[in-house]
Amino acid sequence: MRRRTFLTGLGALGTVGLVGCGSKSKDEYVADPGSLQVYSAQHENLTKAWAAAFTAATGIKVQVRKGGDSSMGHQLVAEGAASPADVFLTENSPAMTLVERNKLLAPLEDATRRQVPPELTPSSKAWTAIAARSTVLVYNPSKLPKAELPKSLLDLAAPQWKDRWACAPGGADFQAIVAGMLAGQGEQKTKDWLGGLKSNARALQNNIATMKAVNAGEIPCGVIYHYYWYRDQAGTKEGSGNTALHYFRNRDPGAFVSLSGGAVLAGSKKPAEARKFLAYITSPAGQKVLVDSQSMEYAVGTGVASAPALPPLATLQAPPVDPFTLNSDKVTTLMTDAGIL
Amino acid sequence: MPAFSDLDNRSARRPWLVVVAAVAVAVLVVAPVLVVFGQAVSAGTAEAGRLLFRPRTAELLGNTLLLVVLTVPVTVLLGCGAAWLVERTTLPAAGLWRTLLLAPLAIPAFVSSYAWTSVLPSVHGLGGAVFVTSLAYYPFVFLPAAALLRALDQGHLDAARSLGLSGLGTMLRVVVPLQRPAVAGGALLVALHLLAEFGVLQMMQYPTFTTAILQQFAVGFSNAAGSLLAAVLVLLCLGFLAIEVPLRGRARIARLGPGAGLRPVAHRLGGWTVPALGAVAVLAGLSVLVPAVIVLRWLVRAADSGVIEAGPLLAATGSSIGLAVLAGLAATLAALPGAWLLHRYPSRLAVGLERVTYVASALPGVVIGLALVTLAVQWARPVYQTAALAVAAYTVLFLPRAMVAWRSGLAAAPTELVEASRSLGVSGSGTFTRVVLPLVLPSALTGFVLVFLATVTELTATLLLAPTGTETLATAFWSASDELDYVASAPYAAAMIALSAPLTLLLRRHILDQR
Numbered sequence: 125m126r127r128r129t130f131l132t133g134l135g136a137l138g139t140v141g142l143v144g145c146g147s148k149s150k151d152e153y154v155a156d157p158g159s160l161q162v163y164s165a166q167h168e169n170l171t172k173a174w175a176a177a178f179t180a181a182t183g184i185k186v187q188v189r190k191g192g193d194s195s196m197g198h199q200l201v202a203e204g205a206a207s208p209a210d211v212f213l214t215e216n217s218p219a220m221t222l223v224e225r226n227k228l229l230a231p232l233e234d235a236t237r238r239q240v241p242p243e244l245t246p247s248s249k250a251w252t253a254i255a256a257r258s259t260v261l262v263y264n265p266s267k268l269p270k271a272e273l274p275k276s277l278l279d280l281a282a283p284q285w286k287d288r289w290a291c292a293p294g295g296a297d298f299q300a301i302v303a304g305m306l307a308g309q310g311e312q313k314t315k316d317w318l319g320g321l322k323s324n325a326r327a328l329q330n331n332i333a334t335m336k337a338v339n340a341g342e343i344p345c346g347v348i349y350h351y352y353w354y355r356d357q358a359g360t361k362e363g364s365g366n367t368a369l370h371y372f373r374n375r376d377p378g379a380f381v382s383l384s385g386g387a388v389l390a391g392s393k394k395p396a397e398a399r400k401f402l403a404y405i406t407s408p409a410g411q412k413v414l415v416d417s418q419s420m421e422y423a424v425g426t427g428v429a430s431a432p433a434l435p436p437l438a439t440l441q442a443p444p445v446d447p448f449t450l451n452s453d454k455v456t457t458l459m460t461d462a463g464i465l
Numbered sequence: 466m467p468a469f470s471d472l473d474n475r476s477a478r479r480p481w482l483v484v485v486a487a488v489a490v491a492v493l494v495v496a497p498v499l500v501v502f503g504q505a506v507s508a509g510t511a512e513a514g515r516l517l518f519r520p521r522t523a524e525l526l527g528n529t530l531l532l533v534v535l536t537v538p539v540t541v542l543l544g545c546g547a548a549w550l551v552e553r554t555t556l557p558a559a560g561l562w563r564t565l566l567l568a569p570l571a572i573p574a575f576v577s578s579y580a581w582t583s584v585l586p587s588v589h590g591l592g593g594a595v596f597v598t599s600l601a602y603y604p605f606v607f608l609p610a611a612a613l614l615r616a617l618d619q620g621h622l623d624a625a626r627s628l629g630l631s632g633l634g635t636m637l638r639v640v641v642p643l644q645r646p647a648v649a650g651g652a653l654l655v656a657l658h659l660l661a662e663f664g665v666l667q668m669m670q671y672p673t674f675t676t677a678i679l680q681q682f683a684v685g686f687s688n689a690a691g692s693l694l695a696a697v698l699v700l701l702c703l704g705f706l707a708i709e710v711p712l713r714g715r716a717r718i719a720r721l722g723p724g725a726g727l728r729p730v731a732h733r734l735g736g737w738t739v740p741a742l743g744a745v746a747v748l749a750g751l752s753v754l755v756p757a758v759i760v761l762r763w764l765v766r767a768a769d770s771g772v773i774e775a776g777p778l779l780a781a782t783g784s785s786i787g788l789a790v791l792a793g794l795a796a797t798l799a800a801l802p803g804a805w806l807l808h809r810y811p812s813r814l815a816v817g818l819e820r821v822t823y824v825a826s827a828l829p830g831v832v833i834g835l836a837l838v839t840l841a842v843q844w845a846r847p848v849y850q851t852a853a854l855a856v857a858a859y860t861v862l863f864l865p866r867a868m869v870a871w872r873s874g875l876a877a878a879p880t881e882l883v884e885a886s887r888s889l890g891v892s893g894s895g896t897f898t899r900v901v902l903p904l905v906l907p908s909a910l911t912g913f914v915l916v917f918l919a920t921v922t923e924l925t926a927t928l929l930l931a932p933t934g935t936e937t938l939a940t941a942f943w944s945a946s947d948e949l950d951y952v953a954s955a956p957y958a959a960a961m962i963a964l965s966a967p968l969t970l971l972l973r974r975h976i977l978d979q980r
Binding site for chain 2: 294328
């Protein structure tokens with residue numbers, strides 16, 4: 125009796141298993157050599173929208189491997205020249221410069237480079253900006269009146285801000301902001317500020333958790349990127365209805381604008397298709413896909429307007445930081461030494 | 466058990482092919498641990514010392530140990546108390562409570578954590594972590610405690626009472642020593658799960674070694690800092706394994722000689738019936754019903770707002786089932802040589818090989834995942850980012866489940882039957898397929914199912930090893946819930962619970978079979 129029960133169970137499981145395997149094409153389990161391999165740390169929705177529009181326009185199939193900025197950057201370095209990746213897309217520039225420093229990027233085509241303003245491509249011409257995002261302070265006006273807002277991001281290290289702000293220090297987004305501070309303010313000031321962060325800030329898992337904690341009144345304010353707030357405002361406002369944004373401006377480290385990068389890998393087995401992909405996403409058509417994707421990131425293509433809800437990029441008074449020298453490894457070391465990582 | 470020296474005389478006839486297979490499996494299982502230590506010292510001793518001896522490591526160590534020290538006693542109390550009420554008293558509807566109290570095993574801990582934070586965002590930190598993990602893990606103690614209490618021989622208790630022991634004395638001198646090994650084993654399982662837990666603690670914003678290792682992975686892929694933390698975690702695991710041995714105790718209480726075992730007499734609850742019912746109801750409610758109802762509520766909202774996309778949900782279900790079937794088969798096959806060797810040719814070698822698999826499997830998924838990524842990138846590029854590597858990780862992680870199942874199955878196929886078959890002229894392999902296999906198949910299936918279900922809810926190794934383009938139920942749930950998108954994560958949570966539910970029924974049998 126018992127054995128029969130088990131055998132029935134086995135039969136059922138076997139059937140389920142076969143159905144499960146049968147419903148999937150084999151190429152979902154391995155990199156499909158017929159498709160362009162895109163390693164993307166960018167938002168899944170945006171990457172998917174770009175890939176679908178590109179395939180529709182060119183007939184070239186695209187397979188996306190998801191990941192985070194830093195881990196994917198280091199992964200590409202570990203994989204070296206034999207990496208299956210053809211294209212790398214990041215959310216922030218430090219991961220891209222890491223791959224660039226390891227000489228794993230192919231040179232950018234001139235035509236692609238000319239699709240974005242000259243200040244958004246590195247002098248090495250190894251990669252290009254594909255989108256941009258701005259640092260903001262999200263605050264809950266019932267917990268933190270507008271008059272008491274900090275003048276500078278650096279103020280948040282002062283003792284009166286103890287337990288009054290949150291951020292997501294484990295994420296590449298925040299680490300890019302620290303990299304911007306390191307480039308603009310120098311090592312000692314950054315070190316001191318990180319010490320203040322360790323004692324003052326509540327570390328949350330990501331930007332959304334930070335925004336929602338501020339919205340719920342658990343903490344007065346938090347450092348995030350702008351688009352999480354605009355995305356929520358465009359939707360249900362469930363996670364941001366009780367909050368407002370404060371832009372630091374004045375070339376403050378808190379007004380840092382981070383560039384998302386795109387590049388073709390030197391070891392790509394499909395260099396022509398990879399170059400085509402990068403040219404497409406920075407073209408007016410590709411940048412329009414970004415604007416329409418509701419990702420609320422800034423478009424960077426020449427002559428392409430970002431989503432109307434956003435204050436224009438030029439009005440943000442970002443600090444004059446060269447995005448191509450941002451050093452993520454140094455930031456990791458400083459944050460590890462400060463006991464944050 | 467005869468002395469090993471006697472047994473070793475038989476080793477001359479040990480089939481070398483089986484030995485080679487068993488050794489190969491043990492090597493596969495140990496390789497990740499060696500990689501972690503190798504990677505950890507690769508930075509050089511000075512750098513390793515700088516990364517290891519810093520306040521952050523002490524903070525993580527303190528957090529991790531505090532969580533274990535608080536949660537394990539709570540799970541032991543809840544598990545033993547509930548087991549006693551269900552199996553040894555006149556508690557009404559015991560069968561229902563037995564099923565309900567095992568059901569938390571069907572709800573992955575990170576799903577119940579998601580359920581609680583979605584309605585009570587203020588539940589976080591140490592308190593929240595202890596609350597959620599205690600409710601999720603007490604069945605690890607409840608299961609063995611209930612099985613043993615059910616198997617308890619009333620003869621022992623009567624004898625103790627007739628020799629003048631009080632009721633309490635009988636409890637302390639007979640029942641507790643009998644329970645000790647099983648409860649210690651359950652507590653060890655809870656402790657090891659706490660060391661490996663990622664999802665719950667990330668949601669509860671409570672950093673431990675495992676969350677810090679994943680954070681280091683996010684920052685630096687497989688860097689020395691992450692591997693060093695992992696090496697410390699390995700040592701912690703080994704420490705817990707060592708502590709558990711003396712906790713088991715050496716007392717042996719067994720029924721000797723023939724005679725019928727007496728069914729235990731249920732303790733009359735009388736006026737305590739209502740409070741006892743209230744206690745088990747609160748426990749079952751908090752650990753199963755509340756999380757399940759919350760998931761269901763989010764699922765209804767997801768259906769109403771039309772965010773459930775059948776395509777991705779089916780694809781993730783298919784990937785989860787596909788990987789779980791492969792892992793179940795691989796682990797069941799990999800466990801066979803070792804279990805067979807231990808059954809037919811017990812020796813120091815066989816016992817040693819078995820222990821090795823246990824030690825490596827006590828490690829968190831993230832450590833195994835990290836090590837296999839490093840191994841594959843450097844030495845086994847063709848399997849990198851393929852399902853094969855993920856299946857290898859699951860095999861390493863869940864091998865003991867298959868091993869335990871094989872062993873209990875092989876015990877049902879005694880050597881005498883094999884010898885009878887051989888004396889009738891059937892070949893060795895013929896005996897295996899015609900005599901042994903039919904007898905052990907049910908147990909092997911149990912092992913397969915246990916590995917299958919563990920794979921479906923595995924998160925951390927899957928996050929590192931899933932092939933490009935593959936989303937499993939666990940990783941799809943995680944990417945939605947990590948953005949606190951409770952609606953979008955609900956269908957994946959519900960699918961995992963639906964796939965895991967059979968586990969409860971299977972384990973219920975395990976208790977009921979004690980009679």
